[in-house]
Amino acid sequence: xxxxxxxxxxxxxxxxxxxxxxxxxxxxxxxxxxxxxxxxxxxxxxxxxxxxxxxxxxxxxxxxxxxxxxxxxxxxxxxxxxxxxxxxxxxxxxxxxxxxxxxxxxxxxxxxxxxxxxxxxxxxxxxxxxxxxxxxxxxxxxxxxxxxxxxxxxxxxxxxxxxxxxxxxxxxxxxxxxxxxxxxxxxxxxxxxxxxxxxxxxxxxxxxxxxxxxxxxxxxxxxxxxxxxxxxxxxxxxxxxxxxxxxxxxxxxxxxxxxxxxxxxxxxxxxxxxxxxxxxxxxxxxxxxxxxxxxxxxxxxxxxxxxxxxxxx
Amino acid sequence: xxxxxxxxxxxxxxxxxxxxxxxxxxxxxxxxxxxxxxxxxxxxxxxxxxxxxxxxxxxxxxxxxxxxxxxxxxxxxxxxxxxxxxxxxxxxxxxxxxxxxxxxxxxxxxxxxxxxxxxxxxxxxxxxxxxxxxxxxxxxxxxxxxxxxxxxxxxxxxxxxxxxxxxxxxxxxxxxxxxxxxxxxxxxxxxxxxxxxxxxxxxxxxxxxxxxxxxxxxxxxxxxxxxxxxxxxxxxxxxxxxxxxxxxxxxxxxxxxxxxxxxxxxxxxxxxxxxxxxxxxxxxxxxxxxxxxxxxxxxxxxxxxxxxxxx
Numbered sequence: 051x052x053x054x055x056x057x058x059x060x061x062x063x064x065x066x067x068x069x070x071x072x073x074x075x076x077x078x079x080x081x082x083x084x085x086x087x088x089x090x091x092x093x094x095x096x097x098x099x100x101x102x103x104x105x106x107x108x109x110x111x112x113x114x115x116x117x118x119x120x121x122x123x124x125x126x127x128x129x130x131x132x133x134x135x136x137x138x139x140x141x142x143x144x145x146x147x148x149x150x151x152x153x154x155x156x157x158x159x160x161x162x163x164x165x166x167x168x169x170x171x172x173x174x175x176x177x178x179x180x181x182x183x184x185x186x187x188x189x190x191x192x193x194x195x196x197x198x199x200x201x202x203x204x205x206x207x208x209x210x211x212x213x214x215x216x217x218x219x220x221x222x223x224x225x226x227x228x229x230x231x232x233x234x235x236x237x238x239x240x241x242x243x244x245x246x247x248x249x250x251x252x253x254x255x256x257x258x259x260x261x262x263x264x265x266x267x268x269x270x271x272x273x274x275x276x277x278x279x280x281x282x283x284x285x286x287x288x289x290x291x292x293x294x295x296x297x298x299x300x301x302x303x304x305x306x307x308x309x310x311x312x313x314x315x316x317x318x319x320x321x322x323x324x325x326x327x328x329x330x331x332x333x334x335x336x337x338x339x340x341x342x343x344x345x346x347x348x349x350x351x352x353x354x355x356x357x358x359x360x361x362x363x
Numbered sequence: 364x365x366x367x368x369x370x371x372x373x374x375x376x377x378x379x380x381x382x383x384x385x386x387x388x389x390x391x392x393x394x395x396x397x398x399x400x401x402x403x404x405x406x407x408x409x410x411x412x413x414x415x416x417x418x419x420x421x422x423x424x425x426x427x428x429x430x431x432x433x434x435x436x437x438x439x440x441x442x443x444x445x446x447x448x449x450x451x452x453x454x455x456x457x458x459x460x461x462x463x464x465x466x467x468x469x470x471x472x473x474x475x476x477x478x479x480x481x482x483x484x485x486x487x488x489x490x491x492x493x494x495x496x497x498x499x500x501x502x503x504x505x506x507x508x509x510x511x512x513x514x515x516x517x518x519x520x521x522x523x524x525x526x527x528x529x530x531x532x533x534x535x536x537x538x539x540x541x542x543x544x545x546x547x548x549x550x551x552x553x554x555x556x557x558x559x560x561x562x563x564x565x566x567x568x569x570x571x572x573x574x575x576x577x578x579x580x581x582x583x584x585x586x587x588x589x590x591x592x593x594x595x596x597x598x599x600x601x602x603x604x605x606x607x608x609x610x611x612x613x614x615x616x617x618x619x620x621x622x623x624x625x626x627x628x629x630x631x632x633x634x635x636x637x638x639x640x641x642x643x644x645x646x647x648x649x650x651x652x653x654x655x656x657x658x659x660x661x662x663x664x665x666x667x668x669x670x671x672x673x674x
Contacts, residue, residue, distance in 0.1 A: 093574055115578075122576035135567035139399060139589040145568075148585065149575035182399065198571060 062087050062098075063262045064334075069206065074232070074239040076253030076270065078246060078285065082307060084262040085242045086130070089210040092240065093127050094118070105206070123153065126199035130211035132191035136183035143168060143179040146198045153202065167197045171227060189220035193227070200231065207232075208240045213248060225252060246289040250274055255343070258282045261307055261318045264337065268344035278346040280323045317349070325350055406669040413665025416658040423655055427474035434468035438625045447641045458644040460630065461637045466644055470651055473625035476537065477652070480619070480626070481607030481659075483541050488548035489599040495549070496556020497591065501564055501583065511557060514550035522547050526609050530618040540619040544606055548599075555598045559591040593670045600663035604656030611652055627652050 062084040069075045079085055090096045094103065094110055103110040105121060113121055129135035136145055143164045150160035165175035171193040173179075183191055192212060199207055212228065213221040229252065232239060243249050249256055249270075256273045258266040258281065266279040277283045284303040303322050308314055314321050320330040330349055337345045338352075407413055426433060436455075441462035445452075448459040450466075457466035499510035517525065529543035563569065564587065572582045611628025613619035620626040622633070627648040634645035 090570070095570055095573055119576035122574060125574075127571065127574050129567040129571065131567055135571060137568045137586050137590065140585070141398075148572065148577070148581075152572075152575050152577040152581060195571075198575075202575065 062091060065259070065262070065264050067257055067264065067267065069238055069240055071205070071238050072236060073254045074241055074252050076249035076256040077240065077242045077259060078244065078249045078256060079259035080244055080285075080307065082310070083259045084310075085244070085259060086210050087262075088259070089127060089208045089240070089242055092208055093122075093125055095127070119153070123202040124204050125206040125208065126202060126204040128192075128195050128199045128207065128209045128212045130215060132188045132195060132215055133183075135195050136191055138183055141180045141182060142173070142186070142194045143175060145183070145194060146201050149198065149202050164197070164201060167201050168194070171197045171200075171231075173197075187220075188216050189224060192216060192224055196224075196228065196231070200235070203235075204237070206238045206240070208242070210242045211244070212241075214243060214245060221248070228252070246285055258285065261310055261313055263318055263334070264347065265319060266346045266348075267337065268341070268346075272341060272344040276341075278340055278344075278351060279319075279348045280325050280350070281319050282346075317347075403669045407665060410665050410669065412661055413669070416661035416665065419654065419658040420662060423474060423651075423658070424478065426471055427478050430468075430471040430475055434465075434471045436465035436468045438464060438468040438472040439623045440464065447637055447644060449641055450643050450647075457647060458641070460634055460644065466647055469625040469630060470627070470647060473627045473630055473648065474651065474655075476614075476620050476624065476626040477607055477611060477628070477655070480537065480540055480544065480610030480614075481603050481655075484544035484548050484606050484610075485599050485603050487541075487545040488552045488602070489595065491545075492549045492552025492599075493556045493592070493595050496553040496595070497560050497583070497587065499553065500557040500560025500591075501579075501587065503561075507557070510553065514553045517546065517550040518554070522605070522609065523612065526613060527616065527618060530613050535618050535621050537620050540610055540613050543613075544609055547609065548602055548606060551602065552595065552599060556591060556595050559594045560587065563587055563590045597663055597667040597670065600666055601660065603663075604659040607656050607659070608652065 065088060067075070077085055077088065087096070091098050092103070105125065108121070110121060136142070140148070143161060146164035146167060147160040150163060151157065165179050168175045168179060173190060173193055178186070178190070183194070186194065209228065213224050216224060225248065231237065239252070241249065241252050253270045256268065256270050257264055258279065260281050266273065266277070266282045273282060274286070277286050305322055308318070308321055314331070316331040316333055317335050320326040327349060335347045335349050337347045339345045340351050441464040443463060445455070445459050445463040446461055448455050450458045452458055455465050455467070457470065459465055460469065495510055499507040520528070526543050526547050529546055530539055533539035533543060569582060569586055572586050610619055611626070611631065614626045614628035615632040620629050622629060630648040631645070634648070638645045
């Protein structure tokens, strides 16, 4: 009895989605709903207990180490915490060049490409290349993170809350840099955030998560104009807005999410849902199409039309 | 820079402060800030206490190394007529011990033994402990549990008791003292190494390195070791003085170096009966132990401060 398992958390449960080449898929949900776990699952940094992961037609989970190493060049991750994500003992050009060295590029070439890329993300390599992460600001570090993720010329970039640790003004700069880079390099983004304003700004399609499950999925416009799931409606209603007519007096949902170790039966949102019905507790609602490229997991849409009032308050 | 507030200019100001002046300035010469180790050296060079401690240590080490040439007498040759001569006695600057042996010679020769007994176990523990700790921390799982629980068994005993028990079982003599003290210090280093490794392993730059497709080797070499060796080294340096005191203690108890060889702890033991005859001479080996261990402690404090990463 040397080791103990306290409890298992189903951080991500029954989540399926496709990312199309060239799009930006936004993933939104409150803290602790499994967004970061999902990001690490997508990149196979943690192994899922079950499920499939396919990249460009290839089964990623079945890839043996040499093949996996090749695949990793095509998918990279930008982390949330600009402080913990850079090695304090490496200069930033070495931090960026490390990935190239891993893939067998000669040292001089790796350094040259790292410096060129640092320049592209707005950090003059002649001023910053030999600096250490702790000498840079949060926004500058996040630029280094982006350069590191791009240095292998990936096709897919998973961005795990890339701007949430930054000041508002720096957020905008970094977001615009990300949009420019996406256009320039024909990248595909999976953009994870808890900030609906950011998600709306960058995404073409949006996936809303609650407690490890997808509750709604659709194009950014469809979700913004007619959010269907009570949780999505609440999220939109609680997003800060500049429009005085859209401001609300009461928070649309209150309380904390339930304990993910022991989630509610059936629909996981029912404990905080204003529209909960008795049979919500029986089984989790399946994702059901409610429009073109718009699906929702809620029993409210089984037959009857949607209550569209909650968001428009 | 925290150091700038204390006085003097920080390395930032000294080299690359201009880099923050703005991105729009025309490209000038490349700015090369100080490397990490240069910064550490720069800070050490400005820390008087640490420099003084280091200076004292250099003197002690030199005197021990050069003992065969520096010592005026044979450290084991006594004289019945000259027992317990006071400090300043003609021909014997630091007096003589209870068998009439020259104290200066014995202190110089004794320093060799004491330093070897203080440093060797820590160096052995540093190498073995860091390897085991990093392994346990990085691999984790069953391997980690086995390593750590084994270390806990040793850790459960107070250091002195464990050293006495192992030395008692192995018998007296310097090699056995070194073995028993190494066993005392390995679990301590393993603990520090393991906790530092677990902490660093969870950081996102390790995940980023894994996402780049890197194998375990380069990750451990470039990302892990560089960030855990500092704290391990600093911890080990704090243990040198303890190791010296334990070694001296074992000799004092008759479990370490055997007479007539000179060793500070042993000298303290044999001279203690003479303390009412001549109080100063018996205090000398104690003073030597105190000064040396103090110097090691101050040095490791300074090292810790200098190696800290400051934003």
